[in-house]
Amino acid sequence: MTLVLRDVVKTFAGGPVLDGVGLELDRGDFVCLVGASGCGKSTLLNLVAGLEPVTGGTIELDGLPVTGPGPERGLVFQSGALFPYLTVAENVGFGLRLLPLPAAERRRRVEWYLSEVGLLPLAGALPKELSGGQRQRVAIARALACEPSVLLLDEPFGALDVQTKEDMQVFLHQVWQDTGATVLMVTHDVEEAVLLGRRVIVLASHPGRVAAELPVPLPDRRHLALKRTPEFLALRAEVDDLLRGHARGRV
Numbered sequence: 001m002t003l004v005l006r007d008v009v010k011t012f013a014g015g016p017v018l019d020g021v022g023l024e025l026d027r028g029d030f031v032c033l034v035g036a037s038g039c040g041k042s043t044l045l046n047l048v049a050g051l052e053p054v055t056g057g058t059i060e061l062d063g064l065p066v067t068g069p070g071p072e073r074g075l076v077f078q079s080g081a082l083f084p085y086l087t088v089a090e091n092v093g094f095g096l097r098l099l100p101l102p103a104a105e106r107r108r109r110v111e112w113y114l115s116e117v118g119l120l121p122l123a124g125a126l127p128k129e130l131s132g133g134q135r136q137r138v139a140i141a142r143a144l145a146c147e148p149s150v151l152l153l154d155e156p157f158g159a160l161d162v163q164t165k166e167d168m169q170v171f172l173h174q175v176w177q178d179t180g181a182t183v184l185m186v187t188h189d190v191e192e193a194v195l196l197g198r199r200v201i202v203l204a205s206h207p208g209r210v211a212a213e214l215p216v217p218l219p220d221r222r223h224l225a226l227k228r229t230p231e232f233l234a235l236r237a238e239v240d241d242l243l244r245g246h247a248r249g250r251v
């Protein structure tokens with residue numbers, strides 16, 4: 001599934017937030033969006049998710065305009081936003097209730113995605129019994145269970161400690177390879193963006209627009225040791241410089 005944004009504009013009462021954003025994701029792509037706080041990253045993701053209408057321009061999935069949320073787009077927020085009174089398995093199965101699937105297929109998917117995220121033994125637990133990383137795994141499994149062709153992630157690991165975050169980065173990379181989903185991920189973390197993205201998009205602020213797009217020519221199988229390689233460090237520095245340059249008004 002290809003996702004194409006053309007000249008996207010979003011204006012709130014306070015003024016324009018995004019102005020003329022263009023972006024194209026091919027099937028199986030992994031694109032990370034970085035940018036200063038308030039530049040409109042989450043707004044852009046919400047537009048793609050169909051939670052907000054665009055003010056101008058178009059967003060198309062396989063040539064069809066996005067006019068609202070749909071099961072082909074799975075969304076994961078920083079907080080995970082699990083239903084506290086539902087078990088892990090019920091949380092994962094929640095979105096499936098809206099799909100015309102036989103009960104046996106629903107059960108199969110809940111089991112399959114819980115095992116993909118390594119949480120089958122905790123199927124009957126409540127969210128409060130889980131660690132932060134486990135909760136994010138459930139949120140990702142819940143999004144994956146609908147088998148979306150596009151996974152939209154808004155700072156999914158932003159609230160986790162460094163160690164858990166690294167585990168989750170490796171995990172997400174594996175899920176991406178296993179499922180072939182197209183991923184659009186918002187992150188504050190430049191290291192994370194370079195480690196996971198095939199491309200990193202730098203958004204400029206006031207109003208938000210694409211300031212730069214960097215391909216990440218690292219091997220497709222990413223692992224944490226890559227972070228210490230000269231290629232990785234150079235890419236990371238390049239994105240840092242773009243962000244800093246922008247903050248000084250040079251981009």
Ligand SMILES: Nc1ncnc2c1ncn2[C@@H]1O[C@H](COP(=O)(O)OP(=O)(O)OP(=O)(O)O)[C@@H](O)[C@H]1O
Pocket residue numbers: 012013014017035036037038039040041042043044188
């Ligand atoms: N529903 C809304 N109504 C009015 N203004 C909004 C709304 N949503 C976002 N904004 C404004 O749009 C701007 C961009 O917000 P957004 O959350 O998209 O930025 P961001 O880049 O994701 O920020 P951060 O990195 O801090 O999460 C902000 O000034 C915010 O106040």
